Amino acid sequence: MAATVFDPDSIGIANGNFFGLPCTEEEARTVLVQVPWDATVSYGKGTALGPGAMLDASLQVDLFDERIPGAAEMKVWTLPQDESLAALGAAARTTVEQVISSLEQGNDPSSLEELCAHVNAASERLNGYVEATAEKYLSEGRMVGVIGGEHSVPLGLIKALSRRHPGMGVLHIDAHSDTRCAYEGFVYSHASIMYNVMREAPGVSRITQVGIRDFCSAEYSLVTSSPLFAPFTDFRLKERLFTGTSWDGVCSEIISTLPEEVYISFDIDGLTPEYCPGTGTPVPGGLTFSQADWLLWRLACSGRRIVGFDLCEVAPGTDGEWDANTGARMLFKLLLYSHFQDGKK
Numbered sequence: 001m002a003a004t005v006f007d008p009d010s011i012g013i014a015n016g017n018f019f020g021l022p023c024t025e026e027e028a029r030t031v032l033v034q035v036p037w038d039a040t041v042s043y044g045k046g047t048a049l050g051p052g053a054m055l056d057a058s059l060q061v062d063l064f065d066e067r068i069p070g071a072a073e074m075k076v077w078t079l080p081q082d083e084s085l086a087a088l089g090a091a092a093r094t095t096v097e098q099v100i101s102s103l104e105q106g107n108d109p110s111s112l113e114e115l116c117a118h119v120n121a122a123s124e125r126l127n128g129y130v131e132a133t134a135e136k137y138l139s140e141g142r143m144v145g146v147i148g149g150e151h152s153v154p155l156g157l158i159k160a161l162s163r164r165h166p167g168m169g170v171l172h173i174d175a176h177s178d179t180r181c182a183y184e185g186f187v188y189s190h191a192s193i194m195y196n197v198m199r200e201a202p203g204v205s206r207i208t209q210v211g212i213r214d215f216c217s218a219e220y221s222l223v224t225s226s227p228l229f230a231p232f233t234d235f236r237l238k239e240r241l242f243t244g245t246s247w248d249g250v251c252s253e254i255i256s257t258l259p260e261e262v263y264i265s266f267d268i269d270g271l272t273p274e275y276c277p278g279t280g281t282p283v284p285g286g287l288t289f290s291q292a293d294w295l296l297w298r299l300a301c302s303g304r305r306i307v308g309f310d311l312c313e314v315a316p317g318t319d320g321e322w323d324a325n326t327g328a329r330m331l332f333k334l335l336l337y338s339h340f341q342d343g344k345k
């Protein structure tokens, strides 16, 4: 039947895979794990709908790249969403809303410990799911990418990878440092992912942060004093650019802080908010799509190996499919650049 013939130059077929790529679980070189979870989001919600919205938007992306042959032949399979996760996250979200509204009314945080413990237990189950899923596919020799969801969700993947690649670095693109300890009482908060990486993934030797522009003083002192971190705040990036350094030169400085094996943790709000108006905590400033793309391309060309990635905080918003379109296209770049490295081995 004509509808089942894969044509990379025409609109993608809704076969459950991102970009409509024709690939089975057995054939997969990369497995994408969707995590529809926005339990601890403190401001705007909706990132739980991100994976589905990006999957729909991905069918519009042309599977061609002028630099990398074989884009349409990438073996990428998408693990279907686990519905029980969405239900667990929605229940936890209701408890989180109770806690936040109680905190906003000035109630004593210690009176909320039991509610927070419920949320933390739900997050631990989520982390267990992601880690076990990652372990399964990594042990089969496949690459794993996590598609959030809020930015708390990739912890299990980062832990699994850091055991296999001790000394690996994390390239963290984000408006936020995400180094808060138990934000609002929630240990596995979206605002704590890199704090938790520091605590629970000792195999990570470097966290290089790019585009950070919304942080508290405790976070700033942590990332500027700990040798684990290499912070490139948005102000420092712009200072370099506005005084005449090229973006390519800045990318070289960023990449030079990373070891040979690199995991990419991409929060879409690292981009300027025009690209992601629906995301939970948009912040003015940031990277353009092209700047982020150039950074990832230069990383791939640097000889370093991309060992895995996540793409988080994409929320469909209310203005059509723009956020998901941006997310799907950034996901395509992440897949392309990890695939590109295979050709160089």
Ligand SMILES: [Mn+2]
Binding pocket: 151, 174, 175, 176, 267, 269, 270, 281, 313
């Ligand atoms: Mn963020």
